[in-house]
Amino acid sequence: MTILIIQHFKDMKTTTNLYLSSMAVSDLIIFLCLPFDLYRLWKYVPWLFGEAVCRIYHYIFEGCTSATILHITALSIERYLAISFPLQSKTVVTRRRVQYIILALWGFALVSAAPTLFLVGVEYDNETHPDYSTGECKHTSYAISSGKLHIMLWVSTTYFFCPMLCLIFLYGSIACKLWKSKNDLQRPCAFGRERSHRKTLKILVVVVMAFIMCWLPYHIGRNLFAQVDDYEAATLSQKFNMASMVLCYLSASINPVVYNLMSQKYRAAAKRLFLMRQQPRQAHRGQIQL
Template identity: 85%
Template sequence: MKTTTNLYLSSMAVSDLIIFLCLPFDLYRLWKYVPWLFGEVVCRFYHYIFEGCTSATILHITALSIERYLAISFPLRSKALVTRRRVQYIIFALWVFALVSAAPTLFLVGVEYDNDTHPDYNTGQCKHSNYAISSGKLHIMLWVSTTYFFCPMLCLIFLYGSIGCKLWNSKMDLQGPCALSRERSHRQTVKILAVVVLAFIICWLPYHIGRNLFAQVDDYETAMLSQNFNMASMVLCYLSASINPVLYNLMSRKYRAAAKRLFLLHQRQIQARHGQRQLCVIDHISTLNESLTGV
């Protein structure tokens, strides 16, 4: 589980898990948008964590894609260039960059009331502040967030397109009795790479469209359209956090093997504990019989 690829996957799994921790707050906002009952700190921190982990996940996908591109296009050079220590530094830098770039969210969201002078707590909403909208800082943050989507998307298209061309053209160099099976393996890899890019675009494009649409809400009809669209985009967003490990497990045989060994080890530990408990019960019964019979 300590290969460079698995380090990326493990870090991505942490990011996806943290994103799932934000799901109850999103479900509450869909169920009962007003009032917000969890306070100012939770409102700001929930938006910040979601924004930071979303950016971290996208950066991890891009970094892992670059590693795969190097491994397939320059296998000898990548072995010397990509090491566990360097990958650990890269993962740390990705997290720092994602969390720092999401920091403005802490100052752009909050609990807003219909009347700020005499706030009625039954009208509190966890949303972008009026100051963020009037100052234009919200639109700047949206542009930054949108850049987090389109730049990695273009990068993924280029990388996986290059990988696909490399694998597809390499079939001309395949020789020997196993050439057909290796050609099928290459084609299957190209298909998986295409699924990764499509899943990334399908799951995240509606999310960013919904965010920009929500920032332009100024009437009831637009608000209803934005709410319905954001519901669908939220489902796709959390679906992306679910399918990322599945897609990358399909691409990493070593990760699947390590996960299987880990699962079997856990099962063996449970069986060993169960066996120890049975032995303890048997010993206790034997001791009790001896004390009763005096033998």
Template identity: 55%
Template sequence: MVSNDLQPTLPFLLRPDMDSFSNYSYFQNDTDYYEEPSFSLFDIHVLVPVTIISSIMFFLGITGNLLTLLIFKRYKEMRTTVNMYLSSMALSDILIFLGLPSDLYRIWKYKPYIFGDFLCKFLFYLSETCTYCTILHITTLSVERYFAICFPLKAKTTITKCRVKRIILSLWVWALLTASPILFLFGVEHRNGSLPDEAKECNYIERSARTGLLETMTWVSTIYFFLPVLCLTLLYGLICGKLWRTRHKLRGPQAASREKYHKQTVKMLAVVVLAFVLCWLPFHIGRILFAQTTTILYDITQYFNLIAMLLFYLGASINPILYNVMSQKYRKATSKILNYSQVWQSRNLTRSERTSFQGTEVSSVM
């Protein structure tokens, strides 16, 4: 059970997505409350399993996404425009996991925050940036697939690797810019007149919240989620309609192969999008609850947001697993990289033999 004495500070413990939706007016009105010496938000029987699950996801997320980057870099046949977006998303997911140790520290001991103001601001900013970036990648990739399937001739000339690289760079720049107000909204400060050494919190800054920046970022992050979900629903509806109408019109082995590729790609991306929505939707539900909640519901919303935090990191770690399940090419490439006997054998080959072996290895990915 969450301690009632700590309720006013609970909403600001979790990720910035949920932090910005906390009941700010309630915090202002309740300035005299007793603080437990432990400063832990949850009981030990909750903290231990959450920490174990988070550690497992940290390991799977880092290794899985690094493996994705390695596969797309090593095999030329895997360097398609689709995989360029997916590899950039993998980098974003790796960066998201940099904030997990700080989140675990804050649920075990939310104050004093010992890592300094810079790290507090940077981790919040990095998390928000990567969240926006992942959403932008999924949406842009879906738009590309829509043009590739519905307007194949035009897409063939417009969707090039060079252009996709520029688009990916612009997505990162836009995400960095739109998340930049987080740097002014969060930081380390002490609250309620207590001694600084006792009550340093990595939290929103009260004077910044009073300017309306808190509400502004609330709207920005909400639009970043629900508007792309609406666009994704429309795009995949149009794509499925196009594939259904042309299922009997295509003739010849090349046309059939192209249709099969499109269907497989759409299926994989649809599963990725579905996982993204299911894993990240609880964050936004939690924001709404925090905006409308009363003190009676604080215990419920905190446990809900703890689950939402786990789902958030699950969303950052599950994509490599989905690629393995949905893509035969990815499975083959993964099995070759993880085949230690081949790696050991390649070390004993001469330089010329090793080059020949790797050439055969690459050609067999498809």
């Protein structure tokens, strides 16, 4: 929905919405992983989809997760510049430059997730004479024994928490800026600009908070699972990871709901898109009746 709205209407193609549209693409790709996660919940062993699918599925999930957090950080920086340095940001932050930034963010996210391709695979109880009914799609024994899995987990966790600290700083600075600018709101143009900034900021804060609440358990659970060394702890960790996985997919679906609830402009665009879709159908029905 978000992608269609932003692509169909020129007035929705703002720099902020370009980031949101790209994030929607990331969320949509993450949903492609859902059938494989559902299968693993239903029947963890054996893995029936082959080595390549196992690696690519983990890689896509990791890459899109990284892309989303990078988009949120870049978008927050863009909003900080727009509010703190409005005149300079109009010349620096353009749609073309934002498109290049989005491409760079995707490239960096996909490259940084590449080690996942070599750390996961299908493993069997007896590797010498494999019994294909025991195949599991998981982190390889080599990744665990070499310590590379722990390194990747710490890199991924840093990938999450460092941007979060950056976001806290940025939104704290934006809040201070908006609070100090209250005395300048007597001017009509300043009032309109600040009102627009506040509306956009509210939406972005909700999006960021939803992202943190949905993805924080995932990173905590993944690190706990890597540290367990007994059966009871492993069972508890797996249950925690199942709950965190549900939150991850909830994060990938919640953003359009947030936009619809908080943005009147988004609701109006969604209504226009719906009417556009309905008109050809009504015209087609009318031709059939004639």
